[in-house]
Amino acid sequence: MSASAATHDDHHDDHHDDHGPAKGFMRWVYTTNHKDIGTLYMITSLIMFMIGGAMALVIRLELFEPGMQYVDPGFFNQMTTLHALIMVFGAVMPAFAGMANWMIPIMIGAPDMALPRLNNWSFWLLPFGFVMLASTLFMEGGAPAAGWTLYPPLVLQTGDSFPFTIFTIHILGISSIMAAINIITTVLNMRAPGMTMMKLPLFVWTWVITAFLLIAVMPVFAGAVTMLLTDKYFGTSFFNAAGGGDPVLYQHLFWFFGHPEVYILILPSFGIISQIIPTFARKPLFGYSSMVYATASIGLLSFVVWAHHQYTVGMPIAGELYFTYATMLIAVPTGVKVFNWISTMWRGSMTFETPMLFAIAFVMLFTMGGFTGLMMSISPADLQYHDTYFIVAHFHYVLVPGSVFALMAGTYYWLPKWTGYMYDERLGKLHFWLTTISVNVTFFPQHFLGLAGMPRRIPDYAVQFAEFNAWSSVGAFVFGFSQLLFIYIIIKAVRGGQKATDEVWEGASEHGLEWQLPSPPPYHSWITAPFVK
Amino acid sequence: MKGHNTIPMNEDYYLPHKATYPIVGSIGLTTLLVGFANQLNGHAIGSTLMLAGTAILVFMMAGWFSEVIRESLAGNYNHQVDISFRMGMIWFITSEVFFFAAFFGALYYTRIYAVPWLAGEGAFESTGELLWKGFQNVWPTNGPDSIGGVGPEGHFEPMGAWGIPAINTLILLSSGATVTWAHWGLYANNRRQLIIGLIATVALGFLFVFLQAMEYHEAYTEMGLTLGTGIYGSTFFMLTGFHGLHVTIGAIFLLVVLLRSLRGHFGHDNHFAFEAAAWYWHFVDVVWLGLFIFVYWL
Ligand code: HEM
Numbered sequence A: 001m002s003a004s005a006a007t008h009d010d011h012h013d014d015h016h017d018d019h020g021p022a023k024g025f026m027r028w029v030y031t032t033n034h035k036d037i038g039t040l041y042m043i044t045s046l047i048m049f050m051i052g053g054a055m056a057l058v059i060r061l062e063l064f065e066p067g068m069q070y071v072d073p074g075f076f077n078q079m080t081t082l083h084a085l086i087m088v089f090g091a092v093m094p095a096f097a098g099m100a101n102w103m104i105p106i107m108i109g110a111p112d113m114a115l116p117r118l119n120n121w122s123f124w125l126l127p128f129g130f131v132m133l134a135s136t137l138f139m140e141g142g143a144p145a146a147g148w149t150l151y152p153p154l155v156l157q158t159g160d161s162f163p164f165t166i167f168t169i170h171i172l173g174i175s176s177i178m179a180a181i182n183i184i185t186t187v188l189n190m191r192a193p194g195m196t197m198m199k200l201p202l203f204v205w206t207w208v209i210t211a212f213l214l215i216a217v218m219p220v221f222a223g224a225v226t227m228l229l230t231d232k233y234f235g236t237s238f239f240n241a242a243g244g245g246d247p248v249l250y251q252h253l254f255w256f257f258g259h260p261e262v263y264i265l266i267l268p269s270f271g272i273i274s275q276i277i278p279t280f281a282r283k284p285l286f287g288y289s290s291m292v293y294a295t296a297s298i299g300l301l302s303f304v305v306w307a308h309h310q311y312t313v314g315m316p317i318a319g320e321l322y323f324t325y326a327t328m329l330i331a332v333p334t335g336v337k338v339f340n341w342i343s344t345m346w347r348g349s350m351t352f353e354t355p356m357l358f359a360i361a362f363v364m365l366f367t368m369g370g371f372t373g374l375m376m377s378i379s380p381a382d383l384q385y386h387d388t389y390f391i392v393a394h395f396h397y398v399l400v401p402g403s404v405f406a407l408m409a410g411t412y413y414w415l416p417k418w419t420g421y422m423y424d425e426r427l428g429k430l431h432f433w434l435t436t437i438s439v440n441v442t443f444f445p446q447h448f449l450g451l452a453g454m455p456r457r458i459p460d461y462a463v464q465f466a467e468f469n470a471w472s473s474v475g476a477f478v479f480g481f482s483q484l485l486f487i488y489i490i491i492k493a494v495r496g497g498q499k500a501t502d503e504v505w506e507g508a509s510e511h512g513l514e515w516q517l518p519s520p521p522p523y524h525s526w527i528t529a530p531f532v533k
Numbered sequence B: 001m002k003g004h005n006t007i008p009m010n011e012d013y014y015l016p017h018k019a020t021y022p023i024v025g026s027i028g029l030t031t032l033l034v035g036f037a038n039q040l041n042g043h044a045i046g047s048t049l050m051l052a053g054t055a056i057l058v059f060m061m062a063g064w065f066s067e068v069i070r071e072s073l074a075g076n077y078n079h080q081v082d083i084s085f086r087m088g089m090i091w092f093i094t095s096e097v098f099f100f101a102a103f104f105g106a107l108y109y110t111r112i113y114a115v116p117w118l119a120g121e122g123a124f125e126s127t128g129e130l131l132w133k134g135f136q137n138v139w140p141t142n143g144p145d146s147i148g149g150v151g152p153e154g155h156f157e158p159m160g161a162w163g164i165p166a167i168n169t170l171i172l173l174s175s176g177a178t179v180t181w182a183h184w185g186l187y188a189n190n191r192r193q194l195i196i197g198l199i200a201t202v203a204l205g206f207l208f209v210f211l212q213a214m215e216y217h218e219a220y221t222e223m224g225l226t227l228g229t230g231i232y233g234s235t236f237f238m239l240t241g242f243h244g245l246h247v248t249i250g251a252i253f254l255l256v257v258l259l260r261s262l263r264g265h266f267g268h269d270n271h272f273a274f275e276a277a278a279w280y281w282h283f284v285d286v287v288w289l290g291l292f293i294f295v296y297w298l
């Protein structure tokens, strides 16, 4: 130790000991601190959540009644496309990255992320990407309108905004890959003594696997959109049958990315839920190692099921069969997780604070989405469901009361740790009930619409669909405005309130290192590594 | 504290205070891409922005890397930091592997499925019958409409494997050997071997790029083979082009490592940059073998 102390004085006497954050705006631009960067990610995510949400309300406004009322069809399509891109890449992914930044170093007993400068860059690419994407709204020909999947040949008809869309994806992709590299490296290399891999909190485990998925599939997406770019501007024929290519090739490349991507959006949620349920059931997580293996198998399986998005495109029968069975297989590890959460609650001494409410709602409603997924995984059945509102219902069940609820649960769970103040529990519960009821009013009727044959991504519909659509729109507006309450609750907790203890939740210090640090934790979290028994 | 301690001492893990270059990088990259997009949309401002963006990016990389090199020379990085760098590099290369996988996937898909189907094979008889009657399943192809590719003979010629590409294979394989030889020199504290090995590697790398440029020139001027020559031209130029770009980047990377070796920056237990460059180089090498087999040869 004395040797190391001497080195300090010689070379880097200024790099830890001391001090809190720098002052002013530039603190946030230059920061290398994992908590600062986590905060930046989460604020960005909230902003994008609001923007993407506003776009969803434009969609629901137009769909409130049959006929064309408020927007023209082109703009409607721009809204569906941007809504999806913004929610996926702007709201959900950055929120998880923010929580990873904040929590992973703390949860594994590390001083910070392994590569702090890279961490800064991962974040600071995002605002540039989003401004670029948003600017497409004002371009000749409007924003991209071919759907978030950007299928050719339709997407090749996009106007001036086309290259900007592609480059946005490149920028966001680079950002995600760098963040993923950082997270994996941090977990593999920065764990405190005694923190073996099989002691990692599940949020950390799920993020390791998510990071692996990101590293593997974001480059494929980047490659696919690069081919779109060269097909449009440089005369290549990747997706042009006349030149020997095939538009379906794009679908394969996209979904090779796209299906793991949906797991990128859900695995960290599994992690958050697996942190929260044991705390409020006051029991250790049931079946820890099976949770780890289930997560890993979901991650691996997610690479080999992609074409269940393409059942109607004309694949050979062997492909239809293979992808049907492979997809159904994913339900097994997913089921393991659901059973483990329920077993964790079984005979626990449960209390129902807001994070737990969201977690329980997650378990129930995500499972709903999983069931509809299972229905669609059967290719002959999916011929009926494909491109209808049934799918819209499916993925919104897994993404809103799934991923988004997990994010809200995580926010309530860790907010006292982040800010040092308890949030307003009464308002939190109100937010929960408003959100949960409205999310079901919004998305449940969409199952019926889809089964009855209402196509997705079309701004007008037959009058027979009017009633369910009206319900759905009402639900969406209540949901949207309820989120203002969420923001209010967060701001209120940031500004003060009842002081949070270190442990925050009764008995939580048994459930993770984060509850052993003060609330809020010092600027540099674990200056001395904890020893994990 | 550059020992091989396995228990992490959080105090000793170097944490930079401030990162001034990332934001510069974001500005540079955005400027470059906005410029490129404008260029593609036919706006005159495009090329200027692209130049500016590139300049900013070069400035950013020079600045960022020198900062890291300074810190490394000051002895700030302990063994654990070194491992972080190594892991970072390995995962970065992994992501690159998947980037190439997308283009190899496109090649396999079109060769195994798309082209035969267009020719009416398997269950796709009616496709062949109704859409492009008479189109044959052959490779290389520029598709049923013979898109692009009119050479002096009225059609395009595919690139053979046994001319420049075979020579280039030898070049890259030997450069893999020379870089390993240089590495041995570093381990043995043999400066001469290190430097000669690196010079040879860099020279072979640039020679490869030069020969590839000649090959492209011939393709464009004499063989009617361009990026626009149907699916064959698309896969050929995108795969070999991205590979060539990676060879160029790798060679520049090795050149920097060479310059740093000349200044004596590396020790036998302290040369992350050298190893990162070498790993990258081997990766580029392996991709080339895939290209040689599947793009040129088979
Ligand atoms: C039990 C697990 C799941 C199964 C079996 C499953 C199955 C499917 C299938 C077969 C489709 C394609 C339907 C069609 O286009 O005809 C689909 C679409 C979709 N799924 Fe899932 N899914 C599952 C879980 C998830 C999860 C966890 C997410 C995200 C959090 C998700 C997000 C989506 C999205 C976004 C789409 C629509 C993509 C689009 O066409 O725009 N799914 N799912």
Ligand SMILES: [Cu+2]
Binding pocket: A258, A259, A262, A305, A306, A308, A309
């Ligand atoms: Cu899927």
